[in-house]
Amino acid sequence: MFSLSEENYLKAIFHLQTHPKAGVSTNALAEEMQTKASSVTDMVKKLSDKHLVIYKKYQGVYLSDSGRETALQIIRKHRLWEVFLVEKLDFSWDEVHEVAEELEHIKSEKLISELDKFLDYPKRDPHGDPIPDAHGDFQVANKTLLADLTKEEKGTLVGVKDTSPEFLKYLDKNNIALGKTIEVLDKEEFDGSMLIQIEDQSLRVSTMVTANIFIKI
Amino acid sequence: MFSLSEENYLKAIFHLQTHPKAGVSTNALAEEMQTKASSVTDMVKKLSDKHLVIYKKYQGVYLSDSGRETALQIIRKHRLWEVFLVEKLDFSWDEVHEVAEELEHIKSEKLISELDKFLDYPKRDPHGDPIPDAHGDFQVANKTLLADLTKEEKGTLVGVKDTSPEFLKYLDKNNIALGKTIEVLDKEEFDGSMLIQIEDQSLRVSTMVTANIFIKI
DNA sequence: TAAAATATTTAGATACCTCTAATTTTAAAA
DNA sequence: TTTTAAAATTAGAGGTATCTAAATATTTTA
Numbered sequence: 416m417f418s419l420s421e422e423n424y425l426k427a428i429f430h431l432q433t434h435p436k437a438g439v440s441t442n443a444l445a446e447e448m449q450t451k452a453s454s455v456t457d458m459v460k461k462l463s464d465k466h467l468v469i470y471k472k473y474q475g476v477y478l479s480d481s482g483r484e485t486a487l488q489i490i491r492k493h494r495l496w497e498v499f500l501v502e503k504l505d506f507s508w509d510e511v512h513e514v515a516e517e518l519e520h521i522k523s524e525k526l527i528s529e530l531d532k533f534l535d536y537p538k539r540d541p542h543g544d545p546i547p548d549a550h551g552d553f554q555v556a557n558k559t560l561l562a563d564l565t566k567e568e569k570g571t572l573v574g575v576k577d578t579s580p581e582f583l584k585y586l587d588k589n590n591i592a593l594g595k596t597i598e599v600l601d602k603e604e605f606d607g608s609m610l611i612q613i614e615d616q617s618l619r620v621s622t623m624v625t626a627n628i629f630i631k632i
Numbered sequence: 633m634f635s636l637s638e639e640n641y642l643k644a645i646f647h648l649q650t651h652p653k654a655g656v657s658t659n660a661l662a663e664e665m666q667t668k669a670s671s672v673t674d675m676v677k678k679l680s681d682k683h684l685v686i687y688k689k690y691q692g693v694y695l696s697d698s699g700r701e702t703a704l705q706i707i708r709k710h711r712l713w714e715v716f717l718v719e720k721l722d723f724s725w726d727e728v729h730e731v732a733e734e735l736e737h738i739k740s741e742k743l744i745s746e747l748d749k750f751l752d753y754p755k756r757d758p759h760g761d762p763i764p765d766a767h768g769d770f771q772v773a774n775k776t777l778l779a780d781l782t783k784e785e786k787g788t789l790v791g792v793k794d795t796s797p798e799f800l801k802y803l804d805k806n807n808i809a810l811g812k813t814i815e816v817l818d819k820e821e822f823d824g825s826m827l828i829q830i831e832d833q834s835l836r837v838s839t840m841v842t843a844n845i846f847i848k849i
Numbered sequence: 850t851a852a853a854a855t856a857t858t859t860a861g862a863t864a865c866c867t868c869t870a871a872t873t874t875t876a877a878a879a
Numbered sequence: 880t881t882t883t884a885a886a887a888t889t890a891g892a893g894g895t896a897t898c899t900a901a902a903t904a905t906t907t908t909a
Contacts, residue, residue: 529721
């Protein structure tokens with residue numbers, strides 16, 4: 416169907432396309448794909464020829480409907496494999512991304528539908544991100560950044576924005592995990608850092624942390 | 633480490649290298665890889681530069697020790713994934729090969745060691761082929777082709793030589809499966825066909841069948 | 850708004866893996 | 880053993896995905 420590179424580009428465009436009005440810039444895509452802008456231009460033309468993206472020179476790139484659909488199927492596979500790795504193979508949440516990056520490109524409808532069934536149709540991956548179903552539909556959670564809470568507010572940790580191993584290991588070290596209750600004991604106006612209560616410990620965290628934790632109030 | 637093509641070539645050479653004295657011919661490898669002889673020559677040179685094979689022009693190609701080791705690790709991964717697909721995801725034995733061809737190239741030591749553990753260290757894949765361990769060691773079964781049995785001999789079906797979906801579906805249709813006892817009721821000298829007893833049914837099978845079934849007496 | 854800085858695209862080249870067509874080597878047959 | 884046939888290799892080229900360097904377009908700044 417599509418090449419490895421093509422699939423990775425579609426996924427990257429999807430992840431960068433936060434505002435549906437603005438196209439994804441060549442440089443942003445180059446940064447995301449760890450490649451050069453000129454390579455991006457070439458690939459984007461190819462994706463455009465295949466009607467996976469809408470592209471006008473110097474105007475940035477948008478996913479077409481079929482491009483979005485393809486991207487969502489890859490994301491579905493990625494997240495299902497992450498669940499498999501954590502729940503069945505004892506991987507920790509900071510180890511799954513790299514392997515899932517490879518597994519997501521395996522081409523078999525049956526493999527994914529059976530895996531989904533085997534895992535009992537999980538709704539979220541180990542980082543709290545939603546798993547699209549076979550039609551590409553997924554629940555958009557109503558979640559808030561911890562950074563946006565104010566003193567004395569509290570909620571449940573439902574996701575992380577930064578999924579780098581470094582950040583995830585930091586969270587592990589401090590017993591911060593999905594599903595736990597977090598309360599803002601104090602917020603420093605100067606730098607935004609917070610004193611938070613999580614289970615029986617209180618902890619001071621910087622905005623590097625609070626801006627990467629999703630809370631459901 | 634190695635490219636997809638390189639890994640597939642090593643695997644193909646391993647499978648073709650039945651007699652350790654004779655090198656694998658360019659044409660045989662081209663047939664196995666579904667490619668042209670000229671492409672094989674190019675690739676074999678590249679593998680030789682990387683010391684994965686021993687190659688002298690016009691003399692055929694042999695796996696080096698490191699080439700053999702690499703091939704065995706790919707075969708290990710292939711067969712472990714096959715077990716996973718059959719035992720955990722309800723694939724039938726004629727459906728697993730194609731998907732395992734892709735899964736075998738995922739690069740993660742931990743993935744395979746954890747998968748091995750998850751599957752409880754299986755010794756054989758769904759077709760009865762042995763699964764090499766992490767060191768590349770595996771048990772060579774003492775098995776005989778059904779075709780080599782004579783009248784009134786019997787044994788257990790321990791493997792199949794042809795693993796094509798067509799052959800496997802034929803076996804399924806006739807309730808011929810791994811672990812079952814087969815007895816030779818009669819053997820036709822003219823064409824080698826046999827009347828066999830398998831559980832409560834007797835069945836006449838051609839040499840196309842008997843030459844692809846492994847029996848342990 | 851003109852100049853400078855930044856972003857993007859184009860041109861030309863490389864690595865990988867493949868192909869066809871032509872050549873060379875080896876093996877088989879007369 | 881010479882000829883013929885088969886097998887293997889080389890030469891030259893194409894597609895994919897990438898790169899560097901140069902050119903062009905857009906945006907920012909003065």
